[in-house]
Amino acid sequence: MNPGDRVRVERADQTYEGVLLPSSTSQNLVVKLQGGYNVGIDREDADVDVLESDVYDIEEGDTEESSEVEFDPDLPTVSLISTGGTIASTVDYRTGAVTAQFDAEDVLRAVPDLAGRANYRGRVVANILSENMTPDVWQDLAQAVYEEIEAGADGVVVMHGTDTMQFTASALSFMLDTPVPVVFTGSQRSADRPSSDNVMNAVCSVEAAKSDAAEVMVCMHASESDDVCALHRGTRVRKNHTSRRDAFETVGRKPLGEVEYGGGETDVSFRRAHDERGEKELDISPELESEVELLKFTPGMDESALDVAEGKAGLVLEGTGLGHVHSDWADRIGELVDDGTTVVMTSQCIDGRVCARVYDTGRDLLDAGVVEGEDMLPGTAKVKLMWALANSADPADEMGEPLAGEITERSVPWE
Amino acid sequence: MNPGDRVRVERADQTYEGVLLPSSTSQNLVVKLQGGYNVGIDREDADVDVLESDVYDIEEGDTEESSEVEFDPDLPTVSLISTGGTIASTVDYRTGAVTAQFDAEDVLRAVPDLAGRANYRGRVVANILSENMTPDVWQDLAQAVYEEIEAGADGVVVMHGTDTMQFTASALSFMLDTPVPVVFTGSQRSADRPSSDNVMNAVCSVEAAKSDAAEVMVCMHASESDDVCALHRGTRVRKNHTSRRDAFETVGRKPLGEVEYGGGETDVSFRRAHDERGEKELDISPELESEVELLKFTPGMDESALDVAEGKAGLVLEGTGLGHVHSDWADRIGELVDDGTTVVMTSQCIDGRVCARVYDTGRDLLDAGVVEGEDMLPGTAKVKLMWALANSADPADEMGEPLAGEITERSVPWE
Incomplete structure (x- = not known):
């Protein structure tokens, strides 16, 4: 069998049929499936039938050994880290690099528009849809970002599914002190759809990764047009639409900055104060407490819903209005607090x-020991509580203090 | 002791000090506290000390027996129903009508600007903070609205705390077929704060109750200024800010209509098609299935969170993105469906x-029997599921059909 053959591969319970591609590792077979996606399959125990030879005319130059993109000492180095999701499929699709590292050539084959903007490094941390993201992968990702920066990356772009990007960006915001930008990006449209937003998002993210803002940010379309990407602080961003390209918004404010795109020119600008490149020393605190629940209160909900937090380290309540639940819940919440659960x-x-100080219900909750989450997004508060319980001497106190832009200072005027 | 005396009242563990007001019931003492709020205190077992006589010069005309606002046959009749919350305290404050009916004079004493706009009827269904609202009270309220319309009200205004107003408005949207407007309103500011929004909201709501849109609507400030109230469809509205006066928004679209205010003139206008006055016959279907849960999925959540729906009639999942949860959950969700739980x-x-058809996770959920909630707000979907399970032959099918504007037709262009 040779690259370009149409093959059927059987391994474990799975059967794959498609065209064999050149692989970047000796461990994997890479098969381009009919739908256009590539899959990497461990060679071990794989049964391969060649169905048809030379379906694709694959040249020698397509294998990884053959060519190298030249390193340009005048350009910064940006590390691209893939976790899966729609945007990563752009790269995976062409390279088959599902479980392997990928290189500059793979990146440029996938998104030619990235050429000339940076020297690229690439690595794959996971290949999962983001609804399947777990705190374990957050930790692996933080470690990978840390290693890339330590190895000299001038900025990092993380390709991530959009569903839970805000949670992962929050996690890295708390875990990492970074002297360079760490920019999350994704795609709201499958790469096989004509209106896919992944090329523009990738280009703008690389530009943001070269900028002077040393924060964990999310870079996604600012409007339905292909003209500007917004740069959101990782702890204040939210996916506010199921499908629009401009689904991501900074809650309650304008974004931190933006990347102009279009006309071939790109320009990164910031409208608010931010941590600057080189200001902080690289550091990582990846520990997380996994026993933290988030519970959304709705009318008619039974108090027994609180049982989910029994014996747990932390509970984030998503209350109504200024932060209320049914006032009958105060006693049970007080018991949880007394038993050692930090309730936010x-x-x-x-x-x-x-x-909590305006109405009776809130005052009862304060008396019960509930910690006010200020203006933190509920999802961000859950991630922060997981982090604070594992890293802080006084997690309840830490929850009220801004650590990574997740709490807006009261003195900041409304924009 | 007489109305106008400064008194100290002790009852149960509480002590109240303030000025005794005329009470509309023989059961209650009504005391105006120093902060400006009135409190109704059961006379039974209450100890009263008169601290000072005739602090206030309360005239005979201030008692309910003495005067009647004249009925104007040229004006429509609007029924005001109080359920509690900040805005209701405006009325309760003056009348002490915590547990009683109140009359036109009470209304006009509380909000003089309402004079000349309608003939008023009033009744109290509850006096609770809206975080304590329950499906039982939704049913009482629907019954009260039904009775008021049956008795000839040309429109109904429901005063409601803002925390859970959207849930109650949704409940009445499904329970009632109404030939007249049913308008929810509330206040985001305590009545004792100078910027209280309750007068404008009350006036605009009365005007909306006189309009030709026979829907369940929410009428609240459209901006931070005191110039326009927005009219939102009850099933599409959401409280999107903890404290701003314009916290209520129609999700993803412009509101159904608006009420101009300011310069003494009010004007109600609608921008979208709506059910018209008299189009539908008055009808009520107040039954609800109480065994329905809403569960918000977040990364790191354990599958055992689904146990809360074990044996329940319904479960609304608040998934990520296009409607996803961790793909490992599909089997457990399938078991719930097989056991008779309707999962939306x-x-x-x-x-x-x-x-659910775009990604693998969604397709697995469809295979497991999950019903797609279209673009329904999660809270609205919970209320609808409670209603559908009690009123529909095929609740799962009903969940995908628009009943009260809760699902936006795909053909409606984006505004």
Whole structure:
């Protein structure tokens, strides 16, 4: 069998049929499936039938040994890390690099527009749909970003499914002190759809990764047009639409900055104060407490829903309005607190700050030991609580202090 | 002791100090506290000390027996129903009508700007903070609205706490067929704060109750200014900010209509098609299935969270993106469906439509028997599922059909 053959591969319970591609590793077979996606299959125990020879005319130059993109000492080095999701499939699709590292050539074959903007390094941390993202993978990713920066990357782009990007970006915001930009990006449209947004998002993310803002950010379309990407702080961003290209928004404010695109020119600008390149020393605190629940309160909900937090280290409540649940719940919440659960109140309004001192219910919750989550997004509060319980001497106190832009200072005027 | 005396009242563990007001019931003492709020205190077992006589000069005309606002046959009749919350305290404050009916004079004493706009009827269904609202009270309220319309009200205004107003408005949207407007309103600011929004909201709501749109609507400030109230469809509205006066928004679209206010003139206008006055016969279907849960999925959540739906009639999932949960959950969800639980998928993105056919995870969920919640708000979907399970022969099918504007037709262009 040779690259270009149409093959059927059987391994474990799975059967794959498609065209064999050149592989970047000796361990994997890479097969381009009929749908256009590539899959990497461990050679071990794989049964391969060649169905048809030379279906594709694959040249020698297509294998990884043959060519190298030249390193340009005048350009910064950007590391691209893939975790899976729609945008990563752009790269995986062409390279088959599902479980392997990929190189500059793979990147440029996938998104030719990235040429001339940076020297590229690439690595794959996971290949999962982001609804399957777990705190374990957050830790692997933080470690990979740390290693890439330590190895000299001037900026890092993380390709991530959009469903839970805000959670992962929050996790890395708390885990990492970074002297360079760490930019999450993704795609709201499958790469096989004509209106796919992945090329523009990838280009803008690389530009953001070269910028002077040393923060964990999310870079996605700012509008339905292909003209500007917004740069959102990782802890304040939210996917606010199921399908629009401009689904990601900074809650309650304008984004941190933007990347102009179009006309071939790109320009990164920031509208707010941010951590600057080189300001912080690279550091990592990847530990997480996994026993943390998030519970959204709705009318008619039984108090027994709180049982899910029994014996757990932390509970984030997504209350109503200024941060309320049924006032009958206060006693049970007090018991959880007394038993050692850190309980944090946030609001399902999403925008605005919780304040427990205005109404009786809130005051009862404060008396019960509930910690006010200020204006933290509920999802961000859950991630922060997981982090604070594993890293802080006083997690309850830490929840009220801004660590990574997740709490807006009261003195910042409304924009 | 007489109305106008400064008194100290002790009852149970509580002590109240303030000025005794005329009470509309023989059962209650009504005391105006120093902060400006009135409290109704059961006379039974209450100890009263008169601290000072005739602090306030309360005239005979202030008692309910003495005067009647004249009925104007040229004006429509609007029924005001109080359920509690900040706005209701405006009325309760003056009348002490915590547990009683109130009359036109009470209304006009509370909000003089309402004079000349309608003939008023009033009744109290509950006096609770809206985080304590329950499906039982939704049913009482629907019954009260039904009775008021049956008794000849040309429109109904429901005063409601803002925390869970959208849930109650949704419940009445499904329970009632109404030939007249049913308008929910509330206040985002305590009545004792100078910027309280309750007068404008009350006036605009009365005007909306006189309009030709026979729908269940929410009428609240459209901006931070006191110039326009927005009219939102009850099933599409969401409290999107913890404290702003314009916290309520129609998700993903412009509101159904608006009420101009300011300069003394009010004007109600609608921008979209709506059910018209008299189009539908008055009808009520107040039955609800109480065994329905709403569960918000977040990364790191254990599958055992689904246990809360074990043996329950319904479960609404608030998934990520187009409607996903961790793909490992599909089997357990399939078991719930097989055991008779109707499982509906919505999205925590809030805006946009779920679509399970794009990615593997969604297709697995469809195979497991999950019903797509279209673009329903998760909270609305929960209320609808409670209603459908009690009223529909095929609840799963009903969940995909628009009943009260809760699902936006795909053919409606984006506004």
